[in-house]
Amino acid sequence: MNFCSDNAYGAAPEMLEALAAANDGAAASYGEDALTQRLQAEMSRIFDREVAAFPVITGTAANALALATTVPPHGAVICQRGSHIVSDECGAPEFFTHGAKLVTVEGRDGKLVPEAIDDALSQFIKGCVHHPQPAAVSVAQASELGLCYAPREIHAIASLAKRHEMKLHMDGARLANAIAHLGCTPAEATWRAGVDVLSFGATKNGALGAEAVVFFDPEQVRDFEFRRKKSGHLLSKMRFVSAQLVCALEENRWLAWAARANAFAGRLARGLAEIGSIEIVHPVQASMIFAFMPDAMVARLRAQGASFYEWAPSDGRRTLVRLVTSFMTPESDIERLIAIARS
Ligand SMILES: Cc1ncc(COP(=O)(O)O)c(C=O)c1O
The missing domain is CATH 3.40.640.10 (Type I PLP-dependent aspartate aminotransferase-like (Major domain))
Structure with a gap:
């Protein structure tokens, strides 16, 4: 992931x-x-x-x-x-x-x-x-x-x-x-x-x-x-x-690929936004999501094989992370990431 x-x-x-x-x-x-x-x-x-x-x-x-x-x-x-x-x-x-x-x-x-x-x-x-x-x-x-x-x-x-x-x-x-x-x-x-x-x-x-x-x-x-x-x-x-x-x-093709990456980011953002402890920071318009996630969730996602950047150090409770999608991101990875975060 x-x-x-x-x-x-x-x-x-x-x-x-x-x-x-x-x-x-x-x-x-x-x-x-x-x-x-x-x-x-x-x-x-x-x-x-x-x-x-x-x-x-x-x-x-x-x-x-x-x-x-x-x-x-x-x-x-x-x-x-x-x-x-x-x-x-x-x-x-x-x-x-x-x-x-x-x-x-x-x-x-x-x-x-x-x-x-x-x-x-x-x-x-x-x-x-x-x-x-x-x-x-x-x-x-x-x-x-x-x-x-x-x-x-x-x-x-x-x-x-x-x-x-x-x-x-x-x-x-x-x-x-x-x-x-x-x-x-x-x-x-x-x-x-x-x-x-x-x-x-x-x-x-x-x-x-x-x-x-x-x-x-x-x-x-x-x-x-x-x-x-x-x-x-x-x-x-x-x-x-x-x-x-x-x-x-x-x-x-360039626009079709980009639209696909954007749609994936939209799907991921909607799934994450439904989880109460996550705060999506900016409107998601292109292929990037910035979100505050509880540190325990970040650790669990990492342990289960997700990689993404931490955009700012943890404040001791939660961390600002950046998630980026590509036109080639497997849709199953998006669903899996949401499921792990939800769990
Ligand atoms: C806003 C922006 N401009 C330019 C680039 C291109 O950089 P590179 O020199 O790595 O191709 C990037 C890549 O991350 C970027 O995010």
């Missing part, structure tokens, strides 16, 4: 078939191949406009390279406290931007809000050489707490960012889960709401290891390709990464 992360499970069978097909014969290297071209077409199709998409193999690389292309070394990136770019990327965004400052603000319900961004901006005087210059806002969709920004919320943040001549970056490691929850189009969730550059995630949702940086305005690509090469993410056998992304996008 593995509920640690959506990257704990493997790849969709369709992915493995797509890779086997991509393995047939020789192809041009370094992204000059037909599959990488097809990826451009697929990305432009799902986003309903011509986009420039660049495969990489980790979300950290996607975020760091997207920000590095968008933000100068003396720039500042406003983001949520506890966001992946701040807490889980070992300083890669700072490293690849050559020292831009990540300015963290408190969100509401795990999401950034314009008032908090405005507040952070008031610390910095534009043009003052002593101050980092705000250059981008970064939001995670879905957020690290599994909440989804409605397009109008993104639009409000983007409008504020534009007023301050800042770009809007979206960490879309779980974009598919957010879109599946929101029921909007990929365009509405991103560029139509004002997103400039997107880290598109597929690894948590069907792929073995495939992400992409997507620029909605080709002019913003600037020196991205040199940065990707210098970071070691220009793969010579790019076709295998592109094959995974194409497989996810074709027939809109």
Whole structure:
């Protein structure tokens, strides 16, 4: 019963078939191949406009390279406290931007809000050489707490960012889960709401290891390709990464997989919420559940083979845990976890 992360499970069978097909014969290297071209077409199709998409193999690389292309070394990136770019990327965004400052603000319900961004901006005087210059806002969709920004919320943040001549970056490691929850189009969730550059995630949702940086305005690509090469993410056998992304996008599989993961999280959350001693902390919208559980229940679940993260230390009585579902989570594991918790 593995509920640690959506990257704990493997790849969709369709992915493995797509890779086997991509393995047939020789192809041009370094992204000059037909599959990488097809990826451009697929990305432009799902986003309903011509986009420039660049495969990489980790979300950290996607975020760091997207920000590095968008933000100068003396720039500042406003983001949520506890966001992946701040807490889980070992300083890669700072490293690849050559020292831009990540300015963290408190969100509401795990999401950034314009008032908090405005507040952070008031610390910095534009043009003052002593101050980092705000250059981008970064939001995670879905957020690290599994909440989804409605397009109008993104639009409000983007409008504020534009007023301050800042770009809007979206960490879309779980974009598919957010879109599946929101029921909007990929365009509405991103560029139509004002997103400039997107880290598109597929690894948590069907792929073995495939992400992409997507620029909605080709002019913003600037020196991205040199940065990707210098970071070691220009793969010579790019076709295998592109094959995974194409497989996810074709027939809109990425949204079907994400909807399945979300439905599993919904089922698990409903089952746990019926148990009086469990408190579900945030609305469950994507594939993540945060819940306070009695310590004895945590111990029993572990003893019976369940794994998940403890999100905060126990207060001596109960512990905040995080449970994440994947499109591949066995439904029987969900029912078993609920039954053990109930017992
Ligand atoms: C919000 C968010 N962004 C990005 C990533 C991608 O990180 P990685 O570099 O491990 O692929 C993750 C993975 O946990 C994530 O949760």
